[in-house]
Amino acid sequence: MTENPNLVEPGELLEGDEQPEDRRPERQYCVFRAGRERFCLSVLEIEEVVEWPGVTKIPLAPAFLMGIFNLRGTIVPLMDIAFTEGRRPGLQPKHVVVAQLKGDVDVRLGIAADEVIGTYGAAEEALLDQAPAEVPHCRGMLRHDDRLALVVDLRRLVEVFPVPVI
Secondary structure, three states: OOOOOOOOOOOOOOOOOOOHHHOOOOEEEEEEEEOOEEEEEEHHHEEEEEEOOOOEOOOOOOOOEEEEEEEOOEEEEEEOOOHHHOOOOOOOOOEEEEEEEOOOOOEEEEEEEOEEEEEEEEOHHHEEOOOOOOOOOEEEEEEEOOEEEEEEOHHHHHHHOOOOOO
């Protein structure tokens, strides 16, 4: 048999390839804007992003709870994590980021989003371990496109904004 210099043996790397152990695992994040802030969630925590649904308001609900909506037969509470900024009257968010917190009891909730910016892959170095003290539902910041987005921690979110489980 003649040897072909263009063939690569299994496990052999091409010139310019990195060693597998040098590669940093990337996580995917969905970045969205709520009020004036950019937030993000791991795509593993997001079920889907939907256009603004018909929302049923709940009497005597806390200010952050915008109401509930029906997502294919499931009632989902809808929260506004930017409620402290005071939205302009008559200007409703355009999207809902539907997230699910898995645990002993799975909690599904909707987060009002004015704009969904996109999905970004980031290595651990892009995550900053600091978050503003006045935003207790965030655990850090994600650096993307020369901007920062607050990383939402769903466990802290349901502690800070206790949503009724429906």
